[in-house]
Amino acid sequence: xxxxxxxxxxxxxxxxxxxxxxxxxxxxxxxxxxxxxxxxxxxxxxxxxxxxxxxxxxxxxxxxxxxxxxxxxxxxxxxxxxxxxxxxxxxxxxxxxxxxxxxxxxxxxxxxxxxxxxxxxxxxxxxxxxxxxxxxxxxxxxxxxxxxxxxxxxxxxxxxxxxxxxxxxxxxxxxxxxxxxxxxxxxxxxxxxxxxxxxxxxxxxxxxxxxxxxxxxxxxxxxxxxxxxxxxxxxxxxxxxxxxxxxxxxxxxxxxxxxxxxxxxxxxxxxxxxxxxxxxxxxxxxxxxxxxxxxxxxxxxxxxxxxxxxxxxxxxxxxxxxxxxxxxxxxxxxxxxxxxxxxxxxxxxxxxxxxxxxxxxxxxxxxxxxxxxxxxxxxxxxxxxxxxxxxxxxxxxxxxxxxxxxxxxxxxxxxxxxxxxxxxxxxxxxxxxxxxxxxxxxxxxxxxxxxxxxxxxxxxxxxxxxxxxxx
Amino acid sequence: xxxxxxxxxxxxxxxxxxxxxxxxxxxxxxxxxxxxxxxxxxxxxxxxxxxxxxxxxxxxxxxxxxxxxxxxxxxxxxxxxxxxxxxxxxxxxxxxxxxxxxxxxxxxxxxxxxxxxxxxxxxxxxxxxxxxxxxxxxxxxxxxxxxxxxxxxxxxxxxxxxxxxxxxxxxxxxxxxxxxxxxxxxxxxxxxxxxxxxxxxxxxxxxxxxxxxxxxxxxxxxxxxxxxxxxxxxxxxxxxxxxxxxxxxxxxxxxxxxxxxxxxxxxxxxxxxxxxxxxxxxxxxxxxxxxxxxxxxxxxxxxxxxxxxxxxxxxxxxxxxxxxxxxxxxxxxxxxxxxxxxxxxxxxxxxxxxxxxxxxxxxxxxxxxxxxxxxxxxxxxxxxxxxxxxxxxxxxxxxxxxxxxxxxxxxxxxxxxxxxxxxxxxxxxxxxxxxxxxxxxxxxxxxxxxxxxxxxxxxxxxxxxxxxxxxxxxxxxxxxxxxxxxxxxxxxxxxxxx
Numbered sequence: 001x002x003x004x005x006x007x008x009x010x011x012x013x014x015x016x017x018x019x020x021x022x023x024x025x026x027x028x029x030x031x032x033x034x035x036x037x038x039x040x041x042x043x044x045x046x047x048x049x050x051x052x053x054x055x056x057x058x059x060x061x062x063x064x065x066x067x068x069x070x071x072x073x074x075x076x077x078x079x080x081x082x083x084x085x086x087x088x089x090x091x092x093x094x095x096x097x098x099x100x101x102x103x104x105x106x107x108x109x110x111x112x113x114x115x116x117x118x119x120x121x122x123x124x125x126x127x128x129x130x131x132x133x134x135x136x137x138x139x140x141x142x143x144x145x146x147x148x149x150x151x152x153x154x155x156x157x158x159x160x161x162x163x164x165x166x167x168x169x170x171x172x173x174x175x176x177x178x179x180x181x182x183x184x185x186x187x188x189x190x191x192x193x194x195x196x197x198x199x200x201x202x203x204x205x206x207x208x209x210x211x212x213x214x215x216x217x218x219x220x221x222x223x224x225x226x227x228x229x230x231x232x233x234x235x236x237x238x239x240x241x242x243x244x245x246x247x248x249x250x251x252x253x254x255x256x257x258x259x260x261x262x263x264x265x266x267x268x269x270x271x272x273x274x275x276x277x278x279x280x281x282x283x284x285x286x287x288x289x290x291x292x293x294x295x296x297x298x299x300x301x302x303x304x305x306x307x308x309x310x311x312x313x314x315x316x317x318x319x320x321x322x323x324x325x326x327x328x329x330x331x332x333x334x335x336x337x338x339x340x341x342x343x344x345x346x347x348x349x350x351x352x353x354x355x356x357x358x359x360x361x362x363x364x365x366x367x368x369x370x371x372x373x374x375x376x377x378x379x380x381x382x383x384x385x386x387x388x389x390x391x392x393x394x395x396x397x398x399x400x401x402x403x404x405x406x407x408x409x410x411x412x413x414x415x416x417x418x419x420x421x422x423x424x425x426x427x428x429x430x431x432x433x434x435x436x437x438x439x440x441x442x443x444x445x446x447x448x449x450x451x452x453x454x455x456x457x458x459x460x461x462x463x464x465x466x467x468x469x470x471x
Numbered sequence: 472x473x474x475x476x477x478x479x480x481x482x483x484x485x486x487x488x489x490x491x492x493x494x495x496x497x498x499x500x501x502x503x504x505x506x507x508x509x510x511x512x513x514x515x516x517x518x519x520x521x522x523x524x525x526x527x528x529x530x531x532x533x534x535x536x537x538x539x540x541x542x543x544x545x546x547x548x549x550x551x552x553x554x555x556x557x558x559x560x561x562x563x564x565x566x567x568x569x570x571x572x573x574x575x576x577x578x579x580x581x582x583x584x585x586x587x588x589x590x591x592x593x594x595x596x597x598x599x600x601x602x603x604x605x606x607x608x609x610x611x612x613x614x615x616x617x618x619x620x621x622x623x624x625x626x627x628x629x630x631x632x633x634x635x636x637x638x639x640x641x642x643x644x645x646x647x648x649x650x651x652x653x654x655x656x657x658x659x660x661x662x663x664x665x666x667x668x669x670x671x672x673x674x675x676x677x678x679x680x681x682x683x684x685x686x687x688x689x690x691x692x693x694x695x696x697x698x699x700x701x702x703x704x705x706x707x708x709x710x711x712x713x714x715x716x717x718x719x720x721x722x723x724x725x726x727x728x729x730x731x732x733x734x735x736x737x738x739x740x741x742x743x744x745x746x747x748x749x750x751x752x753x754x755x756x757x758x759x760x761x762x763x764x765x766x767x768x769x770x771x772x773x774x775x776x777x778x779x780x781x782x783x784x785x786x787x788x789x790x791x792x793x794x795x796x797x798x799x800x801x802x803x804x805x806x807x808x809x810x811x812x813x814x815x816x817x818x819x820x821x822x823x824x825x826x827x828x829x830x831x832x833x834x835x836x837x838x839x840x841x842x843x844x845x846x847x848x849x850x851x852x853x854x855x856x857x858x859x860x861x862x863x864x865x866x867x868x869x870x871x872x873x874x875x876x877x878x879x880x881x882x883x884x885x886x887x888x889x890x891x892x893x894x895x896x897x898x899x900x901x902x903x904x905x906x907x908x909x910x911x912x913x914x915x916x917x918x919x920x921x922x923x924x925x926x927x928x929x930x931x932x933x934x935x936x937x938x939x940x941x942x943x944x945x946x947x948x949x950x951x952x953x954x955x956x957x958x959x960x961x962x963x964x965x966x967x968x969x
Contacts, residue, residue: 361584365492372617377643378610387650394654402654406647413643417620417636425624425632455610458542 006060006067009048009075010115016041017108024101031101038104039086042111046079063183064122069467071119073320074247078114081239081327082107084447087439088335089232095344096230098144106143107236110136114244121255123172123182126248130168130212133241134161140236141229153228160221161211168208174201175256187256199263205252206267213245215305216274219298226294231346234290235334238297239327246304246323250316253308254470261311268309273404275302280412289337289348292415293330296374299412300326306405307389310396317465318388324461325385325454332370332447338440339363341433350419355428364423366448373451375416376409381454388462475537477550477601480518480560481594484567487511488590491583508571508586512593516564526557528945531952533603533666541607546663550601554949555730555800558942559600559723562807566719567593569924570712573815578626578710585626585712588618592716599724605653605663605732612688612724613646619713619721627708634701634708641701645691652684656736668736669956675739675964682740685732692725693785696755699778706774707827711818714770718777718810723803726784730796734788734953738960741789748789749879755782757882760889764896769817769827772897773810776853779886780806786883787868791957795871796950801942802864805935809852809861812928816846819921820901823914829897834906839916843902845925850898852932854891860935 004011020041024034049072057068086107093099109132116129138161142154176182178197179190191198207218214222226234257264279299286292304326307319340347357364373382386409393402454460491504527534533551541548552560570589578585595618598611616639624635657663660671673681691698702722706714734741756779763775780802787799819842820835821827836843848859855861865887872880906912917925935942 368621377617378613383610383613387654390650391654391657394651395658399651402651403648406651407644410640410644410647414636414640417639420620421624421632421635424621425635462542 002060003058006052006055006058007065009045009052010112010119012048013041013045013108013112013115016044017105017112020101020108021105024105031099031103034101035086035090035099035104038108039083041108042079042083042086045111046076046083049075049079059121061125063185064125065119066121067119070247070250070320070470073465073468074118074243075115077324077327078111078118078240078243081243081331082111084331084443085232085236085239088331088338088437088443089235090439091437092230092232092338092346095341096144096346098230103140103143106136106140110140110236111240114240117244118247120248120251121184123176123184127165127169127172129244130248131165133244134165137161137237137241140233141225143233144230147228147230149228150230153225156228157221157225164208164211164218167204167211171201171204171206171208174198174204177201179256184251184255188258191256192259194260194263198260202257202260202264203267206264206271209245209249209252210271213242213249213301213305214294214298215271215301216278216298219275219278222298223291223294226297227288227291231290231334231337231348234293235330238293238330238334242297242301243323243327246301246319249305249308250319250470254316258471265309265311268305269398269401272302272305272309273401275299275305276405276408277302277411280408280415283412283415284418286415287350289350289353292350292419293333296412296415297326297330299408300374302408303386303389303405306401307392309398309401310392311471312392312396313469313471314395315392316470317462317468318392320465320468321388321461322385324465325381325451328447328450329370329374329382332366332444332451333374335440335444335447336363336367336370339432339436339444342430343433347432350422352429353419353423354426356423356432358428359431360434366444367423368420369448369452371416371420375413377413379455381451384454384458476518476522477535477552478537480515480522480564481550481598481601483515483518484511484590484593484597488587488594491590492587504583504586505571505574508590509568511590512564512568512571515593515597516561516568519561519564522552523557523561523945526552526945528554528948531948536603545657546606547604548607549603549664549666550598550607551603552601554946555953556600556727558800558804558945559720559727560597562723562804563593563596563600563720566715566807566811567596569811569815569927570715572920573715573818573924574712575920578712581625585622585710588622589712589716592618592622596716596720596724600727603665605656605665605668608665608728608732609646609650609653612728613643615721615724616642619717622713622716623705623709626710626713629708630704631708634704637701638705641691641698645688645698648684649688652681656681665731665735672960673736678737678740679743682733682737682744685728685737686744689725689728689733690751692728693722693781694725694778695751695782695785696758696778699755699759702778703771703774706777706814707768707770711814711821714814714818715811718773718814719807722777722781723807726781726788726799726803729785729788730800730953734791734957738957739964741791741957742961745789745791748785749876752782752786752789753879753882755779756786756886757889760886760893763893764889767828767830769829769897769901770814771827772829772893773813773817776890776893777806777810779890780810780853783865783868783883783886786879787864787871790868790871790875791954792871792874793950793954794867794874796954797943797946798864798867798869798871800946800950801860801935801939802868804942805852805860805864805932808928808932809849809859812845812849812925812932813853815921815924815928816842816849819917819925820914824910829900831908832901832911833904833908834902835911835914836902837906838911838914841917841922845917845929846898846902848929848932850894852936853894855887858933858936860932860939862936863939 113133120126138158142151144150179187211218283295304322307315373380376382376386536551539548595615602608620639759775759778766772784799787795852859852861855865
């Protein structure tokens with residue numbers, strides 16, 4: 001008998017998704033109501049996932065769906081960030097006139113897709129989750145349909161993402177052909193000996209996954225999509241799909257391909273080094289904040305991948321910690337971007353921050369902390385994120401990776417410093433509006449305080465992730 | 472003793488900074504925030520004096536040690552002082568207090584933010600000198616970049632942005648390798664606790680690489696030739712208080728790091744790299760002295776002279792003799808007082824004339840006699856004339872060097888002559904000569920607060936020049952112990968390899 005209780009969060013989110021869609025269609029002017037109800041249902045979802053957090057490992061649907069510590073932690077991370085994303089973006093949606101009922105519904109459906117991805121233990125189930133997530137994201141990216149950049153970014157994202165899905169599927173078919181199964185556990189048993197076809201399959205799958213987390217050299221879509229999408233969608237892009245994609249990365253590398261470490265380790269090291277270095281260098285010339293965030297997130301994903309190359313539990317845990325701190329920092333940074341509003345217009349160029357510190361001391365202080373943290377300067381949270389990664393990497397004597405990573409942080413420090421320079425050293429401009437939505441203020445406050453005082457008790461995250469033992 | 476006196480020293484300025492940051496600023500309270508900062512920094516200074524008073528200078532162990540679990544099983548928050556570090560803490564609290572007194576005249580805008588930055592800087596600097604764990608040390612060492620970047624960038628001169636970036640990126644680049652080394656040490660020995668590492672010792676096979684990683688970081692911060700170029704820029708553009716902090720304390724972090732970490736943790740590698748250090752130090756002493764001679768900007772001249780003086784310090788440290796290391800510590804303290812005073816003195820006339828070019832001055836002895844007197848004291852202090860603290864430091868360093876290497880010591884002695892040349896020439900051009908520039912006639916002599924600040928630096932300079940006993944007594948036992956352990960390690964190593 002299948003224990004449906006294990007997938008109660010997924011069932012709940014599907015039901016609420018359909019319910020909200022029906023209510024939205026039949027009830028006139030209900031977008032505000034739907035939006036709030038979506039946030040409420042995300043809270044219920046969080047409670048349902050927490051309810052399952054005691055399960056160490058459980059399979060359902062003929063071992064194709066897995067609930068374990070990793071999946072639970074990542075789902076919690078996803079839902080909490082989704083709540084914050086929704087809280088920060090409501091006013092933006094209203095002012096840019098895209099506050100429609102479809103928006104929260106699409107967000108929910110992509111979250112459902114991510115949850116399926118996170119829990120998948122089977123190639124087919126994984127692909128299903130991936131497509132559900134991606135299809136919702138295509139629509140979200142082009143949600144501001146009267147805006148040329150937004151539609152362009154949606155289309156671009158669709159084409160490139162479909163291409164990568166195709167590559168991914170081709171890899172799946174090779175893996176299935178050589179191992180005779182789509183189930184992760186069975187694949188790992190069946191592919192113990194070396195075959196060229198399998199290596200090809202692994203490479204294709206890694207390429208597809210690298211596309212999803214925008215690792216170099218498969219990053220080209222990210223800057224355009226980040227810049228073109230409505231900011232509320234950019235923040236979504238910058239955080240949530242990365243959590244799911246990183247989980248899938250961990251799953252693929254350490255469950256089905258765990259016996260093929262020699263085949264994939266070099267590839268992942270290359271992806272990591274290339275992303276760290278390229279992201280740092282390419283961000284230097286950017287003028288648009290969202291585009292800069294895109295490059296910086298490419299670089300950050302490089303660090304997260306560095307933890308995965310170590311083939312130790314500490315390495316995987318350090319990647320997860322990195323991801324958690326990264327998303328808090330990004331949430332904080334985007335909260336600041338949402339606050340750059342004057343007379344109902346949003347600004348997103350770096351120059352618009354000029355002299356911010358004179359008119360908005362608190363906001364600029366928050367940005368100062370966030371940017372130094374992104375640059376990885378101690379004692380802020382961003383330093384610890386990088387520190388755990390390097391600790392794990394150096395344990396395996398991978399000094400080259402560590403030194404390239406650290407040198408990239410120095411290069412990256414330059415463009416973060418440039419923003420600080422513009423905020424603090426440059427002449428002031430007009431004031432921005434200060435009547436922000438309470439949700440936005442709360443998320444900025446919470447995330448900044450987290451970044452600032454993380455060093456007092458750095459064990460808080462380590463304790464949580466130390467349960468996650470993959471190998 | 473139950474009061475965690477070192478943690479109080481570290482935390483007090485931060486608490487003050489938070490208080491100032493969150494109190495709303497209007498014009499009335501604008502001044503009061505300065506009094507808060509002054510009160511906090513003076514309290515911290517008195518606390519550090521009390522620390523010195525109850526410090527037991529007959530034992531070499533770390534005292535007032537606090538050890539708290541921070542990241543369980545990995546890093547402990549561990550602080551403590553010994554004879555080497557305690558003087559730097561007092562120097563830090565003393566100089567910070569003077570900086571806060573001096574801001575009144577030098578900082579025109581955003582005083583509140585400036586005070587917050589200075590107080591945070593004090594926390595981080597004291598932390599550097601107390602921490603007995605490599606990672607905690609790294610946190611404090613690197614954390615200092617943030618406030619200093621802002622101090623140079625916001626309140627600096629015309630090319631402040633360039634200088635702030637140069638300062639930040641140079642030092643960051645230098646330190647990242649140290650982080651790799653620290654993590655490697657953790658994986659080799661299972662701890663980052665300095666005291667434990669002294670006991671365990673680090674495998675001699677890896678010492679050279681680790682030493683180099685630490686060296687890059689300290690060499691940038693010292694700064695040693697050829698990575699000293701950030702210092703003149705940073706000094707020239709920083710506001711007076713920033714230059715003072717930079718010259719008096721931040722440069723000392725590296726000298727302290729050499730003694731505590733390079734000698735203490737990697738004795739074999741230190742022995743191996745002595746020629747490198749000698750070479751770089753000599754180049755620093757001779758070359759930067761010559762460069763200093765040619766400067767037209769007063770602050771730049773003093774900045775280059777700082778590089779030369781720090782060359783003496785590194786030279787003394789790596790003589791591995793009692794006199795050399797004691798002399799280096801003494802020289803650092805003395806340079807802390809003298810260079811701070813010189814930057815403040817330049818600040819005094821800059822504020823009146825808004826130029827730092829030497830050629831714009833001349834003959835101001837007749838207008839500002841009081842100023843001429845104090846500047847004379849500090850000029851002589853910088854030269855190392857007997858009777859000033861600068862003499863004791865340089866003299867001890869040269870004695871130590873003569874013991875080890877006659878040639879090096881002879882060349883280094885030339886540096887003393889060059890120092891006399893550039894400092895006295897500076898003094899002559901600014902103070903004596905004919906009063907050509909008519910604008911200078913409007914200048915007024917020292918104000919009360921300036922007299923107070925400059926004399927409170929001049930008195931210890933003279934006092935420790937005539938009576939160096941209290942400082943030497945404090946550092947002696949710890950240095951002896953350091954050298955004994957060092958020689959023991961070298962002997963063990965040689966015995967093993969023969």
